[in-house]
Amino acid sequence: MRRVQLLSLICLSLACGEDSELAFGERARPDHAPVLILAVDGLEWDEALPLLREDELPTLAKLMAAGRFGRLRSMKPTLSPIIWTTVATGKSPPKHGILGFGKTDGPGGPVVSVFNNLDRRTKAFWEILSDRRLRVAVIGWWLTYPADPVNGLMVAQVNTLEQAEAGGTNRIKGGVVAGLSNQVHPPDREPEILSIHDRVSESLSLRLREILGQSTAAESKLERKLWSDSRWAIRADATYLEIARACDPRSFDVVALYLGGTDVVGHRFWRYTHPNAFVDPPDAEAIQSFGDLVPDYYRYVDRELGRLIEAYGEPVTVMVVSDHGMRATNTQLIWDPNGESAPVSGGHVDAPPGLVIVSGPGIRRPQTPVPLEELEASSLPFVGSVADVTPTLLAHLGVPVGRDMEGEVWWSVIERSADEAAVVPTHDDRAWKRNREQRRAEGIIIPAQDGRLEQLRALGYIE
Numbered sequence: 001m002r003r004v005q006l007l008s009l010i011c012l013s014l015a016c017g018e019d020s021e022l023a024f025g026e027r028a029r030p031d032h033a034p035v036l037i038l039a040v041d042g043l044e045w046d047e048a049l050p051l052l053r054e055d056e057l058p059t060l061a062k063l064m065a066a067g068r069f070g071r072l073r074s075m076k077p078t079l080s081p082i083i084w085t086t087v088a089t090g091k092s093p094p095k096h097g098i099l100g101f102g103k104t105d106g107p108g109g110p111v112v113s114v115f116n117n118l119d120r121r122t123k124a125f126w127e128i129l130s131d132r133r134l135r136v137a138v139i140g141w142w143l144t145y146p147a148d149p150v151n152g153l154m155v156a157q158v159n160t161l162e163q164a165e166a167g168g169t170n171r172i173k174g175g176v177v178a179g180l181s182n183q184v185h186p187p188d189r190e191p192e193i194l195s196i197h198d199r200v201s202e203s204l205s206l207r208l209r210e211i212l213g214q215s216t217a218a219e220s221k222l223e224r225k226l227w228s229d230s231r232w233a234i235r236a237d238a239t240y241l242e243i244a245r246a247c248d249p250r251s252f253d254v255v256a257l258y259l260g261g262t263d264v265v266g267h268r269f270w271r272y273t274h275p276n277a278f279v280d281p282p283d284a285e286a287i288q289s290f291g292d293l294v295p296d297y298y299r300y301v302d303r304e305l306g307r308l309i310e311a312y313g314e315p316v317t318v319m320v321v322s323d324h325g326m327r328a329t330n331t332q333l334i335w336d337p338n339g340e341s342a343p344v345s346g347g348h349v350d351a352p353p354g355l356v357i358v359s360g361p362g363i364r365r366p367q368t369p370v371p372l373e374e375l376e377a378s379s380l381p382f383v384g385s386v387a388d389v390t391p392t393l394l395a396h397l398g399v400p401v402g403r404d405m406e407g408e409v410w411w412s413v414i415e416r417s418a419d420e421a422a423v424v425p426t427h428d429d430r431a432w433k434r435n436r437e438q439r440r441a442e443g444i445i446i447p448a449q450d451g452r453l454e455q456l457r458a459l460g461y462i463e
């Protein structure tokens, strides 16, 4: 009851946001349904299936019933900058150039700076599609700062500490940052984006209650810390979702949206969701407070995806992809509820694979639908690997695949036939490379870089 009231309150308070549609002219393919790529960090079948069986992820269930789904092979190491760049390029790290969080001064040398968008050595799908005059909106994708001059909209994920408001220090993912240029393309749309960010920030407490119900009552120092280490990611997701909802679907051929909260709350609260996996589980009260946080976040993602599809008001081809699953980590640790540190209890080293669901116009319908009760995470078929997403997207849109891409097209998933497949040797033309060189030479400002390097070192992400 309480949750229903809160929900309607939030819908009311956000109604003003629905007016400010981000329009960017007309789609290049008005006869083609827009494609929505929902990139969800750490979303996985072991968590999703029990909820699907209880009808608690109705949007995903509907997409699964009408489309194709399965496991998605990931890669090692499971570091977000690397994997999400592979997803966006169809290429492995040696080809795309993003090798982790931090850049070293020569092989084996010390880390001197963080990787940024300009370190990418090959085109991402948003550039390939822009070249073909398709309209794209890319929101919050990893390593997109400084934003690329796409044909449409790009809102970069800026990885910074935002020192002024850094309540938590375990921040790995980024968000929208007030007062920083080059994070939105075209730059004249930056005020609109920042106003969405401000609106989300102002209503964050209300939103958190909507997403997580009562599971925010932190008692111990440890839980307060875990919670403050998660809040910012939830705010980033809420901002990205709001921006995606404001995108006029008549303006975009492809909308790509990244959400990181599933991974962030998974890292922090796995021990509360899966206490039996730990020699030192939380007490009953703490489990009562936080035990539902991970499933609540899955419900939130599902609900928001449903809202997004509904807001677009027309058939949408949806691709839900994740980079890896999650598992219990630090299971032998004795946790100090009043200690200074708040170690993670969920991780993705040797974790289950990622998840993929593809559904909508242009996607094959299931041959023989299998009831949800009969699905087992460990026996779901592999649809392919993270490197296949971009080639498959291009093929679905009738855009040639680069022969230099390592991923493969899921011909058994898309309706288009392999006979129609068009290829080009590469999409990386000389003009694009020259332009990247030039942008690199101009230099970019990485906000609070020293602090960020220090943080990544403290977390063991770089040496």
Ligand SMILES: [Zn+2]
Pocket: 042, 263, 264, 267, 348
């Ligand atoms: Zn993670």
